[in-house]
Amino acid sequence: MNQLSYIGAPPLRFTPGKGDPYVTRLSDWITPDLPRDGEQPDLLLIGVPLSKSSISFSGAHSHPQQFRQLWSSFTTYDMDEDIDLSALSAVDLGDVKMHITDIARCHRNIEEALCEVTTRFTGRPILIGGDHSITYPAVQGLRRTRQQRIGLIQFDAHLDVRDTSYGGSSNGTPIRSLIETEVVRADDIVTIGLRSFANSREYRQYAEQKGVTLFTARHVRQTGMKQVLSWAIDYLSEKCDAIYVTFDVDVMDQSIVPGVPAIGPAGLTAEELFYSARELGRHHKVIGMDIVCVDPTKDLRDVTSRVALHLFLHFASGCYRQIKG
Numbered sequence: 198m199n200q201l202s203y204i205g206a207p208p209l210r211f212t213p214g215k216g217d218p219y220v221t222r223l224s225d226w227i228t229p230d231l232p233r234d235g236e237q238p239d240l241l242l243i244g245v246p247l248s249k250s251s252i253s254f255s256g257a258h259s260h261p262q263q264f265r266q267l268w269s270s271f272t273t274y275d276m277d278e279d280i281d282l283s284a285l286s287a288v289d290l291g292d293v294k295m296h297i298t299d300i301a302r303c304h305r306n307i308e309e310a311l312c313e314v315t316t317r318f319t320g321r322p323i324l325i326g327g328d329h330s331i332t333y334p335a336v337q338g339l340r341r342t343r344q345q346r347i348g349l350i351q352f353d354a355h356l357d358v359r360d361t362s363y364g365g366s367s368n369g370t371p372i373r374s375l376i377e378t379e380v381v382r383a384d385d386i387v388t389i390g391l392r393s394f395a396n397s398r399e400y401r402q403y404a405e406q407k408g409v410t411l412f413t414a415r416h417v418r419q420t421g422m423k424q425v426l427s428w429a430i431d432y433l434s435e436k437c438d439a440i441y442v443t444f445d446v447d448v449m450d451q452s453i454v455p456g457v458p459a460i461g462p463a464g465l466t467a468e469e470l471f472y473s474a475r476e477l478g479r480h481h482k483v484i485g486m487d488i489v490c491v492d493p494t495k496d497l498r499d500v501t502s503r504v505a506l507h508l509f510l511h512f513a514s515g516c517y518r519q520i521k522g
C-alpha cells in the first residue's frame with residue numbers, strides 16, 4: 198500500500214524536461230510521485246490548505262497551489278553558494294485532506310499526516326500553509342513519532358499565545374497550545390521578529406513568565422540577525438534533541454510581503470529571513486519547518502508567494518550543505 202491516508206495526491210503535475218536542457222527548473226526537480234519502497238527523499242513537501250482557522254479573513258488555503266505554480270518560474274541553481282539543488286531528492290507528497298467546515302478535524306488530519314509521514318520517511322517535512330494554526334497539530338504529530346524533546350524557533354510579528362478558551366484553536370494560538378499541552382516546553386521556544394502595536398502586554402507577560410525567549414524586530418535590527426540566530430540555535434541545540442522552525446511570513450516588512458493578512462511596517466527583511474532559513478537548513482538538529490500565512494488573494498504579482506518560495510529554496514540550500522557537505 199503506497200498511498201498516504203491523510204494526504205491527497207498533488208493537484209498540480211508538470212511535464213518535466215520541456216525547456217532548455219541546460220536549465221533545471223524547480224518543476225523538473227520536485228517529483229509529484231510518492232517514493233517507491235526503500236526510497237527516502239531528502240525533502241518532503243506537504244501542502245496544508247487550511248485558513249478557516251484564521252482570526253482575520255485569509256485566503257491562505259490557496260497558497261500551497263500557488264506555491265507549486267511558481268515552480269516553473271525558478272531554477273534549482275543557487276548562484277551565491279554554487280549549489281544545484283537537483284542533487285537533493287525532493288518530493289511533493291500532496292495536500293493534507295481537509296474537511297469543508299470542521300476545523301478540529303482538519304487539525305487532527307494534520308497531526309495524523311505528520312505522524313504517518315515521519316513514521317514512513319526519514320527526510321525533512323516542509324509544510325506549506327495555510328494559516329499559523331497548522332503548526333500546533335504538525336508539531337504534535339512529529340512529537341508522537343519522535344518522542345524527543347523538540348525546541349521551536351518561531352519567526353513572527355506576533356506572539357501567537359492567545360487564550361484558546363476565547364474561541365478555540367486559531368492562527369493566534371499555536372504557541373500557547375504547544376505550551377499548555379506540554380508538546381513543547383515554553384523555555385524551548387524562541388520567537389524572533391516581534392513587532393510593536395501588534396501584540397498586548399498581557400500576552401507578552403504570559404510568554405515571558407512561562408519562559409519563552411522573545412526578540413523584537415527592532416532588537417534584531419540593532420543586534421544583527423547573525424548574532425540573534427546563532428544564540429537561538431546554540432541555546433536550543435544544547436538542551437533539545439531536535440529543532441522545528443516555523444516561518445510566519447508576516448514577520449517581514451509589509452513592503453516585501455503585501456499578501457499576508459496582518460501586514461505591518463518596520464518588519465524584518467527578506468535577506469534576514471533567507472539567511473536564517475539557510476543556517477537552519479544546515480543544522481543537523483533541525484527536523485522540519487513550515488511557512489504560513491501567505492494569502493495569494495491579497496498578493497501583488499505573486500510577490501509574497503515568491504518570497505515564501507525563496508524561503509524554502511534557501512532552507513533547501515542549507516539542507517544541501519548539511520547532507521552533501
Ligand SMILES: [Mn+2]
Pocket residue numbers: 329353354355357368445
Ligand atoms: Mn503567527
